[in-house]
Amino acid sequence: MTFRHVGVALMVALLVVSAGCSGMGGGGQDTPTESGASNGTTTAGGLSDTTTASETQSATTNDTANETTTAGEGTNDTSEDNSSNASEHDHSSHDHGNETTSESDSSDKYLSGEMTVVVGDDRLEYPSGSEDAGFWFTDQHKIWNAKTDGEVTLAEALAQFDVEASADSFSYDGETYAESDSGVSVDYRVNGQSVDPQEYVLQDGDEIWVTVETPDMERSVPGDHIDHEYSHIHGSIDFTVNGKTLDFSKDKYQTAGHSRYFHFEGGHADPWHAHSYSVTLQYAMATLQGLSVAEGEVTYNGTTYSDSDADTNVQVMVNGEEVDPSEYFLKDGDEVEIVVESES
Structure with missing residues (x-):
């Protein structure tokens, strides 16, 4: 290789190194131009290329605010989602809470309603009963109660009065009243509907009327008044x-x-x-x-x-x-x- 060739090679190498540095430097200049726009360049949108520092700060702040708002909107979405999830969670928790309460306090849960039993001229007195029997009365106003952990038929409830009840007969105090007897009427009504006492299972809120009429009864008319707040x-x-x-x-x-x-x-x-x-x-x-x-x-x-x-x-x-x-x-x-x- 001649000195001439060596000199040419050295010149080419110097040119390559110089170009490479220039390229790196150009890459370094992009960031301040984009972020500050302080070099007076005009964007494609035609905005002024003379942006002041305060405008730059404002724009940056606005951008940041917009980004914050966007983030906030994202937060709101998340919040709404969380709220929705929380609501669903609360609802679910509420349900589980009820189930837990129901399971833990099942002995305290019961059905209730009102009942009137009339035989001839007389309304039967309400027996006290007990929770152990699964059916009982709580006060003088014919409020019945039944446990929820078992099914109580109307016939079983009437047994608390020492009554034996069937679809067409009623036995009480040593006497049996049957529909087949002349002048005898036996009616079992629950919420205004005729029922078979041996088949009907008591439901919460039931208003029960049991009446036995005989040909020799002497009811006074209109009889004892029932206040409007009680079952009539x-x-x-x-x-x-x-x-x-x-x-x-x-x-x-x-x-x-x-x-x-x-x-x-x-x-x-x-x-x-x-x-x-x-x-x-x-x-x-x-x-x-x-x-x-x-x-x-x-x-x-x-x-x-x-x-x-x-x-x-x-x-x-x-x-x-x-x-x-x-x-x-x-x-x-x-x-x-x-x-x-x-x-x-």
Whole structure:
């Protein structure tokens, strides 16, 4: 190799090293230009290339604030998620809490409702019972209680009265009353519905009415009043005269100034309310202005319609069966229907 060649090689090497340093230096200059924009360059968006230090600080602060806001929004999202999760967690915890309470205090949990048992003229006294028996009464206002860890049938509940109950008979105090006996009526009603006491399992809030009527009973009418805050008797009525149905929602049939033993209330025609188990259908209708009902006879607005008249048909029915209104005592859930059709 000649000195000329060596000199050329040295010059090329120096040029390469110089270019490499320049490239590194250019890379180092990018950061202040981007971050401070203090070199007066104009961005593609056309913003001023003369940004002051304060503007730079403001812009940086705003960017930071925006980033903070974005982070905050992220935090809010997370917070909402956490809130949602917390809510779900609380709900879940609440459920588990209830389950735990239910499991730990199961002996203190019970069902309750009201019960009235009437045999002939008398309402049976409430036995005290005990929790050990799984069914008991708590006070004089016919409040029954039953444990939740076992099923109690109505027949089992009535056994606390020393009663043996079946679908069509009722045995108490050494005497058995059967539906097959003349003039005897045995009714088991729960929330207004007829039930078989041996099959029906008590539910929380049940209002129970058990009534036994005999041909020789002498109930006084309207009997002992039951205060409105305690379980009393309800039902429906459809009263029609020559195709016109009476509207019992009218003021003259409502509670104000009306009988406390039988009435409608709250501006409603359904249900009717009877505040005694000794209210006959005849007594109930006589409390309503312009009405009276007897066996085969209805009086409405001063006109008496008799089933004995050739051109008149009078039907007084309860639950689809004709009754003598002077002898029929209203029961919970009764559907009363009185129909008069006359050509006169």
